[in-house]
Amino acid sequence: MTTRPPIPAHPRLGTRLAYRLQRVLRPQSGFRWLSARIEASPLTRPLFTGAERHAKESLFGCRMCGQCALPVTGYVCPMGCPKELRNGPCGGVGADGSCEVYPSMRCVWVEAYERAASQRRAADLRLLHRPIDHRRWGESSWLNYWQGRDDGLWTAVTGDTGDEGPITNYRRALEGS
């Protein structure tokens, strides 16, 4: 299912800059229009996806799951966690913050917490992430994001159980079945 095995990666993009870019790249009408044009063409779509792969691989160790969580994980990729955990760290994190599987690396969630907290975004880590769709590996998550296909990836914990909404978007889950 994956291009290469998950290994924790240290992001090379500064936290403040990442959040600033996040504001600039919000799915405004311009990006929606542009992304629709890009993915409509059999030429620009793979070019754009390849450029995204290249950029995010070197910046975040991206593995192209196609459903990016970076905006709410302090821009540390959770798919670099050897267990691919999207809802926070496992219980095996070393006392020094090291990954239990790769002790020479830091746990991606320890780093995610530090980076998010440094920009007062620690509350992002409370969001509940739905199970990912494994059919989307290799897709451009930027196009998915601008086209609104990523809207259901996570949901807020709003209080008592049941308020988080359904775990699956049924329409999406049954698509293509």
Add this chain to the structure above:
Amino acid sequence: MSGLRERLASGGFAVTAEISPPRGASISPITETATLLRDWVDAVNVTDNQGSNVRLASWAGSLAAMAAGLEPVMQMTCRDRNRIALQSDVLGASALGIRNILVMTGDHPKFGDHPEARPVFDLDSVQLLWTLRHMRDQAAVLSGRALNPPPECFLGAVENPFAPPAEFRADRLGKKVAAGAQFVQTQFVFDVEAFGRWMAQVRDLGLHERCYILAGVGAVRSRRALDFMRDRVPGVQVPEDVYRRLRAVPADQTAAEGARLAVETVQELSMIGGVAGVHLLVAGNEQAVPAILGEAGVGAGRDAQDRAQPDRAGHGR
């Protein structure tokens, strides 16, 4: 109906323990252990290939414990099965009368006897809890297809109060509670003070009102076990003073001192507000359970004693 749930709902101090199924095609070791434990604990966890080592399946071990008169808590990890297999196993477990399911991410295969195996982790523990709650309460599988009848299950989670990032660990439990956890069993508590700090955060978030909290207590058997636990078990932290205390006695006294420490820990934990019970992590050392619980004055074997504590009366579920 889950007896463990009834016990917790009644405000009683609950005790659970752990059985590791054998490496072999026989249930008799489970039957023996369950017979030993059944008068002392409210339910017993049956582990799911713990440490990523192949053992008898946890559903089969759970049935064996049930047949021996002890209510099982079936452990389920996300390591070996995808969302299809996990949902299917829950239906089977519920159909056969297993009422408690404990969900965890699971150790990485790297630590077990098949390090070359493909790690699955299709869902994480939060997503699996959410899935099971969805199956039970919405009577549907993840695809949206209806379930008739839906499974009945009392859903448990685990948490490690001591692992970094410490500031996030209570929130992490909050996510599990939001996803569906009704009880939680923690990692080994050797550092009661640090556990108390985590519990304060848990109470601030009101999680103890929505989820029963069972603190993990282990009984160290030998110096070798102590070193193994300190150096080799992911996520376990043995503070220096505990380590020194257990090393200070002669090697043949380590087990006795370990049991004494467990007794003290159980007693201290029972005084912390919001702690609904203890989970004894004694796999392989089940014989120590009656003595520890008897000494500490807790456990089903001491039902005659009134152990209900007034501050637990307000427990939500």
